[in-house]
Amino acid sequence: MALRFTTSSRLNRVSHQKTSAVFTSDSFNEGFGRLVESEWSRGNSPYSPNGDRLICIENRVVRQPAREWLRRLFPDLGSGEQAYTVLSVRNRDGSSPHELGAVPKGHVTDVQIGEVFEDIRWTPDGRNLIFLYDEALWKVPVD
Amino acid sequence: MADGTIALNPRHRKAAPAFRTLIVLLVFGAAIAAITTPRTPQLLERARKIGKAAPADRRIILSDHSLLLFRYTLRPHGSSGDDSEEDLYLQDVSAGTVTLQPALTQWYNRCWKPFNFEVTVSPDGKQLLFWQDTAASTGGGIISVDGLHHANISYRVCTSSGAAWSEDSRHVFLFPSRTGRLSNGT
Numbered sequence: 411m412a413l414r415f416t417t418s419s420r421l422n423r424v425s426h427q428k429t430s431a432v433f434t435s436d437s438f439n440e441g442f443g444r445l446v447e448s449e450w451s452r453g454n455s456p457y458s459p460n461g462d463r464l465i466c467i468e469n470r471v472v473r474q475p476a477r478e479w480l481r482r483l484f485p486d487l488g489s490g491e492q493a494y495t496v497l498s499v500r501n502r503d504g505s506s507p508h509e510l511g512a513v514p515k516g517h518v519t520d521v522q523i524g525e526v527f528e529d530i531r532w533t534p535d536g537r538n539l540i541f542l543y544d545e546a547l548w549k550v551p552v553d
Numbered sequence: 554m555a556d557g558t559i560a561l562n563p564r565h566r567k568a569a570p571a572f573r574t575l576i577v578l579l580v581f582g583a584a585i586a587a588i589t590t591p592r593t594p595q596l597l598e599r600a601r602k603i604g605k606a607a608p609a610d611r612r613i614i615l616s617d618h619s620l621l622l623f624r625y626t627l628r629p630h631g632s633s634g635d636d637s638e639e640d641l642y643l644q645d646v647s648a649g650t651v652t653l654q655p656a657l658t659q660w661y662n663r664c665w666k667p668f669n670f671e672v673t674v675s676p677d678g679k680q681l682l683f684w685q686d687t688a689a690s691t692g693g694g695i696i697s698v699d700g701l702h703h704a705n706i707s708y709r710v711c712t713s714s715g716a717a718w719s720e721d722s723r724h725v726f727l728f729p730s731r732t733g734r735l736s737n738g739t
Contacts (some may be wrong), residue, residue: 459676459720497596504695511596534676540617542606549617549645550600
């Protein structure tokens with residue numbers, strides 16, 4: 411395998427990857443808000459093969475008012491807040507979020523990207539995401 | 554009562570409408586609660602399960618049916634004996650087969666143990682870009698998944714803050730953090 415190195419300053423599309431990675435969001439009780447850039451340290455890039463979109467993993471707390479009300483009567487019922495890890499894709503500038511779905515998350519305060527999904531990657535055609543979850547390989551359409 | 558009709562107790566006549574009203578209110582309340590309670594769509598309802606992943610210490614997705622597995626062995630690595638070598642396997646999740654990759658394992662243990670490295674998979678899932686970032690330099694290597702074709706990268710100009718593949722899997726990019734310039738290799 412021959413390897414040739416050159417330098418270039420016009421690779422704007424790919425240069426987005428320099429800023430690293432994936433956006434995570436925590437919305438504890440505050441709705442959807444703060445986007446935090448975080449390091450993506452897995453084997454695959456969060457960016458789609460053509461660089462237009464990126465994978466987002468967000469930790470979200472959903473309040474369940476009815477459950478909170480019932481908890482006043484039955485204290486053993488458990489919290490009225492349920493934590494989820496939400497998988498979505500966005501345009502590379504963070505706009506136009508499209509949620510693919512969520513999986514239950516253990517603890518509200520843990521914000522570790524690699525905690526729920528062991529690895530995620532795009533299919534070469536950019537139409538699906540493949541992810542490792544719960545010791546299995548899954549495939550989900552993006553659109 | 555000779556005609557067979559049953560007369561209700563007057564108290565029951567009053568209680569029946571009140572009971573019905575209570576039921577209606579409960580059903581209405583439950584419906585409101587169900588509507589107002591946010592429901593998060595479940596990812597696994599939409600996703601398709603391809604298959605179970607084999608046990609490993611680290612797994613990387615190569616494609617929609619294959620995984621790269623890292624498993625620690627009892628073979629010591631290096632002279633100190635503090636670290637052990639790893640075996641690298643290719644798992645075909647659809648077929649349920651796990652195959653040791655001897656050439657890839659040998660290259661990996663020789664070049665990348667025990668360094669703190671990153672690995673990025675090409676979009677076609679056939680090549681791996683290993684790269685390491687230190688204060689002095691950035692080094693890396695490209696290798697095919699079967700371990701039979703590889704090339705090393707020595708890039709000592711500055712440190713790199715990232716690495717990526719081109720869409721056609723023919724180029725790799727390192728992103729230097731000091732000069733702000735991009736580099737690509739073919």
